[in-house]
Amino acid sequence: MRFKHALLAILTLCASCWGQEVKSQSAPTNVPGSEFPRLNSDLSATFRVQAEQAQKVQLLMELGQSTYDMAKSTDGFWEVTTKPLLPGFHYYLISADGFDSTDPGSRTFFAARKEVSGIEVPAAESEFFAIKDVPHGAIRIESYFSKATGEWRRIFVYTPPGYDQDSERYPVLYLQHGWGEDEAAWSHQGHENFILDNLIAAHKAKPMIIVNENGMTGINFAPPPAPRSVTSTPPSPSPSRSMADTIREERYVLFDSVISQDLVPFIDAHFRTIPDREHRALAGLSMGGGQSVRIGLNHLDLFSYLGAFSPALFITDTAKDYDGALADSAKVNRRLRLLWIGVGGDDFLLGPVKGSHEALEKGGIKHVWVESSGAHVWTVWRKYLNDFAPKLFQ
Amino acid sequence: MRFKHALLAILTLCASCWGQEVKSQSAPTNVPGSEFPRLNSDLSATFRVQAEQAQKVQLLMELGQSTYDMAKSTDGFWEVTTKPLLPGFHYYLISADGFDSTDPGSRTFFAARKEVSGIEVPAAESEFFAIKDVPHGAIRIESYFSKATGEWRRIFVYTPPGYDQDSERYPVLYLQHGWGEDEAAWSHQGHENFILDNLIAAHKAKPMIIVNENGMTGINFAPPPAPRSVTSTPPSPSPSRSMADTIREERYVLFDSVISQDLVPFIDAHFRTIPDREHRALAGLSMGGGQSVRIGLNHLDLFSYLGAFSPALFITDTAKDYDGALADSAKVNRRLRLLWIGVGGDDFLLGPVKGSHEALEKGGIKHVWVESSGAHVWTVWRKYLNDFAPKLFQ
Numbered sequence: 001m002r003f004k005h006a007l008l009a010i011l012t013l014c015a016s017c018w019g020q021e022v023k024s025q026s027a028p029t030n031v032p033g034s035e036f037p038r039l040n041s042d043l044s045a046t047f048r049v050q051a052e053q054a055q056k057v058q059l060l061m062e063l064g065q066s067t068y069d070m071a072k073s074t075d076g077f078w079e080v081t082t083k084p085l086l087p088g089f090h091y092y093l094i095s096a097d098g099f100d101s102t103d104p105g106s107r108t109f110f111a112a113r114k115e116v117s118g119i120e121v122p123a124a125e126s127e128f129f130a131i132k133d134v135p136h137g138a139i140r141i142e143s144y145f146s147k148a149t150g151e152w153r154r155i156f157v158y159t160p161p162g163y164d165q166d167s168e169r170y171p172v173l174y175l176q177h178g179w180g181e182d183e184a185a186w187s188h189q190g191h192e193n194f195i196l197d198n199l200i201a202a203h204k205a206k207p208m209i210i211v212n213e214n215g216m217t218g219i220n221f222a223p224p225p226a227p228r229s230v231t232s233t234p235p236s237p238s239p240s241r242s243m244a245d246t247i248r249e250e251r252y253v254l255f256d257s258v259i260s261q262d263l264v265p266f267i268d269a270h271f272r273t274i275p276d277r278e279h280r281a282l283a284g285l286s287m288g289g290g291q292s293v294r295i296g297l298n299h300l301d302l303f304s305y306l307g308a309f310s311p312a313l314f315i316t317d318t319a320k321d322y323d324g325a326l327a328d329s330a331k332v333n334r335r336l337r338l339l340w341i342g343v344g345g346d347d348f349l350l351g352p353v354k355g356s357h358e359a360l361e362k363g364g365i366k367h368v369w370v371e372s373s374g375a376h377v378w379t380v381w382r383k384y385l386n387d388f389a390p391k392l393f394q
Numbered sequence: 395m396r397f398k399h400a401l402l403a404i405l406t407l408c409a410s411c412w413g414q415e416v417k418s419q420s421a422p423t424n425v426p427g428s429e430f431p432r433l434n435s436d437l438s439a440t441f442r443v444q445a446e447q448a449q450k451v452q453l454l455m456e457l458g459q460s461t462y463d464m465a466k467s468t469d470g471f472w473e474v475t476t477k478p479l480l481p482g483f484h485y486y487l488i489s490a491d492g493f494d495s496t497d498p499g500s501r502t503f504f505a506a507r508k509e510v511s512g513i514e515v516p517a518a519e520s521e522f523f524a525i526k527d528v529p530h531g532a533i534r535i536e537s538y539f540s541k542a543t544g545e546w547r548r549i550f551v552y553t554p555p556g557y558d559q560d561s562e563r564y565p566v567l568y569l570q571h572g573w574g575e576d577e578a579a580w581s582h583q584g585h586e587n588f589i590l591d592n593l594i595a596a597h598k599a600k601p602m603i604i605v606n607e608n609g610m611t612g613i614n615f616a617p618p619p620a621p622r623s624v625t626s627t628p629p630s631p632s633p634s635r636s637m638a639d640t641i642r643e644e645r646y647v648l649f650d651s652v653i654s655q656d657l658v659p660f661i662d663a664h665f666r667t668i669p670d671r672e673h674r675a676l677a678g679l680s681m682g683g684g685q686s687v688r689i690g691l692n693h694l695d696l697f698s699y700l701g702a703f704s705p706a707l708f709i710t711d712t713a714k715d716y717d718g719a720l721a722d723s724a725k726v727n728r729r730l731r732l733l734w735i736g737v738g739g740d741d742f743l744l745g746p747v748k749g750s751h752e753a754l755e756k757g758g759i760k761h762v763w764v765e766s767s768g769a770h771v772w773t774v775w776r777k778y779l780n781d782f783a784p785k786l787f788q
Binding site for chain 2: 031032033034049050051052053054055056057076094096097098099100101102103104105106107108110113114115131133136138139140141142143144145152164165187193216270271
């Protein structure tokens with residue numbers, strides 16, 4: 001599989017500028033004009049940063065899950081070439097004598113509650129989220145007031161191609177990011193707009209509006225924290241029930257109000273939506289997947305399609321979980337037109353998500369179950385959106 | 395003046411949460427949950443970063459124009475408190491043993507061709523760009539194909555409040571960033587949307603569309619550069635004529651084609667504009683100001699209002715400059731409804747801009763001339779937009 005990825009990537013990596021003599025090229029996530037990081041033909045990447053007086057410089061791939069020591073050259077620059085990387089998107093940081101920060105050569109992305117660097121490793125399978133010569137929708141940055149939180153909030157809204165020219169009404173997918181990210185993630189990291197543009201152009205998905213809110217809402221997300229966390233990886237939700245209970249109480253109740261009482265009415269008032277449950281979907285990744293299932297089951301009056309991508313999902317007993325919202329399986333199956341759950345074989349949440357799938361099976365709750373390849377990464381979530389969106393509003 | 399700024403800021407800095415016992419608070423540009431950097435009541439700011447093994451850590455305010463050595467505490471954190479800062483927006487970096495990068499406590503902004511940190515120091519005078527309980531427009535991220543550059547390009551488009559609800563047509567302001575920034579700058583750093591929302595709500599400016607393109611176009615901006623520049627401050631345009639000639643050739647001609655041949659037709663085709671010169675303005679800051687005057691004078695068929703904020707402007711002889719476009723002053727004065735030029739007294743471009751103003755006076759070219767307080771910073775450019783926009787399309 002790795003070999004196939006690499007081969008495809010070699011064949012397609014910027015085919016137009018990849019001559020026989022070219023052995024490496026700037027990553028597409030570089031800031032304009034930056035030579036490094038560079039992608040090599042075996043899909044390894046070479047990183048290079050300046051840190052003249054540093055004693056130790058490291059590359060923290062996936063925010064520290066994989067660490068490389070960088071080597072100092074005579075000119076004050078530090079360099080390292082990684083092992084071949086999986087095609088797709090990778091968060092990373094540079095650590096210089098214990099200062100963990102961004103690489104000046106790359107664009108930043110909001111993750112783990114801070115700005116981090118990202119590197120895109122393109123391959124043939126990147127085509128579905130590439131910008132192509134098809135009609136394009138737009139991403140709108142909108143402001144609206146939430147009574148639930150008492151503040152103006154920023155949302156990102158994808159409107160499909162032609163939205164400004166026609167007078168049609170559209171269904172809406174509410175689509176959420178994961179822990180530590182924000183409302184920009186699905187466009188900036190996820191390329192939701194190009195995924196939908198391409199699906200719509202190929203007549204594979206119905207034209208739809210997509211709304212991204214900020215799920216990092218509530219006291220659990222805005223404590224007076226320590227000045228800087230020592231670990232650079234986000235804490236992962238514990239699969240224990242007590243942790244799930246805590247998450248539900250602190251993380252889900254307030255955001256439920258934001259979505260159900262403030263956001264949906266705002267969207268229906270300000271966009272040409274089809275304002276009924278048959279034309280509303282709610283989905284998300286990781287924490288956002290857990291939020292989507294929880295809030296969706298609590299609001300079957302609002303949503304009839306639910307999606308959970310590598311979700312923080314800890315279902316063990318459909319008779320009791322979600323305050324009994326799954327207990328009457330016939331009723332749930334009648335109301336829910338789609339419950340889509342996907343997780344990668346290398347995902348640290350595979351266990352609880354698979355357990356949730358089995359509990360749903362046992363409880364007679366119909367759902368689409370996808371166990372894909374991949375880990376807890378955007379590479380997987382982009383593919384999930386590409387698989388999920390065509391199943392909506394048909 | 396400094397004292398007045400500080401006093402106003404103390405009185406108004408987040409008035410709702412600023413109790414008598416509160417001596418400092420998180421900056422509004424911090425990532426959510428980050429305690430540092432903190433703003434103190436005298437408008438100084440305290441920065442704190444982790445760099446356990448570092449030997450020397452510095453704060454580079456304004457990307458190095460003002461440098462502070464940080465002091466190490468026993469817990470591996472480094473800290474420094476600045477002198478009182480001017481209210482407004484400041485770019486900055488952290489340098490740890492020669493590794494110049496972003497502060498994990500702050501949001502990043504694109505400047506000097508890379509991602510850098512920013513800190514907002516709020517004050518009473520920040521009110522005009524604050525989000526308020528008024529109708530809000532939206533920022534749209536759009537994609538369009540430029541034949542001039544042969545690529546899909548990303549633009550930001552502000553649509554005024556009510557644009558989606560009404561069927562009116564609107565005038566358009568094309569508004570450009572400075573060297574090393576990009577099309578996101580006027581919304582992210584500049585808050586153009588809230589400035590216009592507030593002006594429109596107060597009936598001080600006509601509702602208008604604003605379009606932001608990326609002016610870093612052309613071979614001068616995309617060379618295969620050195621891996622990392624040693625200096626962290628952007629090279630400033632030289633006021634010499636030969637440099638100005640070079641800039642004109644390499645920096646302006648291609649972007650002229652992007653604007654005049656590709657962008658204006660796209661905007662007129664996809665937005666409800668009033669598609670004539672009487673309802674089009676072109677303005678920009680620094681390099682973008684120079685571009686606006688150059689491209690605007692070359693396209694008086696397209697634009698009748700021009701704005702130059704702290705511009706890279708080197709006019710010495712209106713009979714010869716811009717290939718004679720200013721030579722017939724009566725004709726220019728008849729065609730241009732507004733030529734607005736502003737620069738701060740502490741701006742490094744004050745000399746050439748003032749010289750350009752004097753040359754225009756001598757040449758009989760009517761223009762509005764504003765010599766304000768302030769340096770070459772976003773704090774000034776936000777105010778300029780707030781002054782300039784009400785003069786458009788009246």
